[in-house]
Amino acid sequence: MxxxxxxxxxxxxxxxxxxxxxxxxxxxxxxxxxxxxxxxxxxxxxxxxxxxxxxxxxxxxxxxxxxxxxxxxxxxxxxxxxxxxxxxxxxxxxxxxxxxxxxxxxKSKDNGFSRVKGVHANDLVYLIMPDRFANGDNANDQLPDQEDKIADRSNPFARHGGDIKGVENNLDYLKDLGVTTVWMTPVFENNMPRMNEGKYNMSGYHGYWITNHYQVDKRMGGNEAYMSLVNAAHKKGMKIIQDAVYNHVGSYHHTVKDLPMKDWLNQWPAYQGSNHREEVFFDPYAAKSDKDIMVGGWFTPHLPDMNLANPYVANYIIQNTIWATEMFGIDGWRVDTYKYCDEKFLNQINTALEKEFPTITVFGEAWTNSITGAAYFAQNNLQSPFKHNLQGVTDFPMNGAILDAVNQKADFTSGVNRLYMTLAQDVLYKDPMRNCIFLDNHDMNRSLSMVGEDMKKYKMALGLLLTQRGIPQLYYGAEIAMKNFKNPTDAEVRKDFPGGWAGDSTNKFSASGRTVVEQDVFTYIRKLALFRQNSSAIGSGKLMQYIPQDGVYVYFRYDGKQTIMCVLNPGDKDVTLKVSRFVERLKGASSYKDVMSGQTTMLSDALLAPAGSLQILEIK
Ligand SMILES: [Ca+2]
Ligand SMILES: [Ca+2]
Structure with missing residues (x-):
């Protein structure tokens, strides 16, 4: 054959x-x-x-x-x-x-100006794993010419058949929710058989095993489906972020099957995994051998590590990234495994992208142990020998701090104080508004489970996500209260979106398919998401935070046109605040409108912060 x-x-x-x-x-x-x-x-x-x-x-x-x-x-x-x-x-x-x-x-005449728009803090990014979101085309589910031929929804580690057309079909659903930007896990071809990871036999349904950088996976719908999605999104005023993987490729990548040169990959005498320790880059006491293993060690045996210090490899990746931006007209990149890549290469590719497309957004996945680590990989104020030029990172410290704020009892350094202290360390970043903030993603426990399925806590966390500084990102299904821990594997947090497949017993893309609780979450997110689209204070304004008192954390988002006061009381007792403490931001204010209820109230010196609530108040 x-x-x-x-x-x-x-x-x-x-x-x-x-x-x-x-x-x-x-x-x-x-x-x-x-x-x-x-x-x-x-x-x-x-x-x-x-x-x-x-x-x-x-x-x-x-x-x-x-x-x-x-x-x-x-x-x-x-x-x-x-x-x-x-x-x-x-x-x-x-x-x-x-x-x-x-x-x-x-070259497209619009490029760099109106076609590639970039993504900002007034956007709302929605992260989708296309294989698990919606199946827009049954004909591409199982293709006989692919190494992994089987789509099987009963197997959590197999492909399920979701695709790019499924995303395009639901753009109106997302727009209605208040989403402005779609970030999908990588769409380039992953033509690999199922591989063993630990005890499990996994397919590359997630997209991170790229085998061809010039072909969108045919099971996702190929280059045509991707082009169609980007154009459809742009017509609706929405944007697309592509997920890039510079650090590694799948072991069936054409350059791995036939290596151009021995040092195309980071090669070791025997298999060497990375040590995953970003400290090696900025630790003044670091050993070079540790850094070599961090950069050159592999993620897994089936993900060969690219030698990005080799100029031929660097050119290959840089050209591909520019090619994809120009070819498809995407608005930005999220870069996977950022901290594992050659540092000079990272600055080189960012410079090349921004030179070609001045409005493009790039943020890197820096899953770090510390705020110093996160700031190190972005443009920062650190006195370090190497300076990164990345616009922003996926903000893992903020993720932990938001969840702690709603989950923990407030002590001097825990609960809301952890969030307060985390934000105080924004002194390390050049522009923390360009960080991507989130409650969860495809590699993490779902946030609803992280707050013990407590709806009050979940709404507080969502409220923080949508009012704090940075570019907020929702993970698909958050709006319909999808939950789960990564137990035993990531597959548990990557379940199919109900209604994404013809014949699904429920359809949660439609209000009639949602339970009361799910609809309540959906409505909460939608209301706040639509509000923030037109909020200059949240989208581009400043942040002022007050030292938490009595377990209550108060912060303001403000600019010359708008002031928003956010009052977070995750505790189990109501607290009454003395408003005069916030006079710096409330001078001349007479009333406030509760953004969620729409109710307007005259401002007096006593403000009730009900137990288990985040109040978002637009000051008049
Ligand atoms: Ca399909
Ligand atoms: Ca590497």
Whole structure:
């Protein structure tokens, strides 16, 4: 069967290119005229030994350099695309008679301005694992040409068939909820068989085992479905964040099956896992050998670690990231496993992205043990020998602090005081408003379970998420009270969204399918999410916080136009506050409107903070 497919491809390509049998794969697969990134490095891969001679004859295209690594299946050719180069196809000829056609398209005129919009603190990001959200196309669930052929919803570790069309079908649901931005776990091809992780036989349904950086997984709907989603989202005024993985690839990635050069990957004499210790980067007493293992150690044996200090690897990833941004018109990147990557590479790719797309948003997953660690990977005020240029991080310290604030009894350093102290350390960040804040994600216990399924606590946590500084991110299903711990594995927090599959017994995309409790959570989030969309104080204003007293934490979000007072009392006793303490922010105020109830009240010196509540008060 494979042979017949090959024959078909041979005929198809020979007709299309009118040249020799195509045994060549070329990355990036295409480029554009009019790009700032106008020097590209083509990776040319053939199954047979390649001639290292390359020639190009096209106005405005200059061949700068050709390099053949120790694996003669590869040639790298550096091309410069002059500003005068016109869009079109040109032939690249190899010395042995092989050739391929390369395409230059015109760069989108909107790019960097209206097409790539970027994501800000007035947005609300919704994180989706597409395989588990909604199945928009049954035809792509099981594909015989994939290593992992089976979709099986009864198996928590298998693919379930959800896809990008399923996300597009539910954009109106998300927009109605107040979501402005969708972040999906990685969409590039994960063509790997199921792999053993511990006791479990897992599929790459989550997307983090990339095998081809130029192909959206066909089971997700391929490049066409992704393009369609981005365009549909933009038409609705919504945005898309793509999940990038620079640190590693799947072991079936084409560059791993046939390594271009030995140091394409971080290689060790025997398997070496990372030590997961970000301290090695900023610890003044760190041993270099520990840092080498942090950066070069692997995540798991089936996730080969990219040697991003190798300029050919760096070019490959940088070009792919720019290619995907331009090709699909996405608004930003969330970068997985940020702290495991070569540091110079990280700054290099951020610089290249921001130069090409000035409005793009990039935040990195820095799952760190400390606030210093989180700040270290972003633009910061630390006196460290290496300075990162990342806009913001996924804010794990804030995650812990918000949950502690609603869960713990307030002591000098616990409960609401932990949140207060965490925010005080924003002194370390250049711009903490660019951090992404969240209650949970696909790698964590669901926050409803973390608050003991206590709805009062859950609403307080959600209220904090939607009023505190930073770019808030909800995890899919939070709005319908999905719960669970990662016990025994992550699969428990990655359940299918009820109603995402035809024939589901309940449909929670529709109000009629939700229980009273679920609808209550949905309404709470929706109301606050819609309010914050038009709140300049929350979206771009400042934060002032007061030292918690009697277990009550008061903070203000404010700018020249709006003042919002937030009063959090997670304790089990009502507390009455003396409002005169907050005169700095309340000067001239006469009344306030409770954002959730809509009720307006005259301001007096006594303000009741009911037990187990977060009041969000717009000051008049
Ligand atoms: Ca499907
Ligand atoms: Ca690494």
């Amino acid at each position: 494979k042979r017949s497919i090959l024959c078909f491809l041979f005929v198809f390509l020979a007709v299309q290119f009118g040249s020799f049998a195509q045994e060549l794969n070329v990355y990036p697969t295409s480029w554009w005229t009019g790009m700032k990134y106008n020097k590209i490095q083509l990776m040319i891969h053939g199954v047979n030994e390649l001639s290292k001679s390359v020639s190009v004859n096209y106005p405005g295209i200059k061949l700068l350099k050709v390099y053949q690594p120790e694996n003669k299946h590869y040639v790298f050719a550096d091309l410069e695309i002059a500003a005068s180069a016109k869009p079109g196809n040109f032939l690249v000829k190899m010395g042995d008679g092989k050739s391929f056609t390369y395409t230059l398209q015109p």
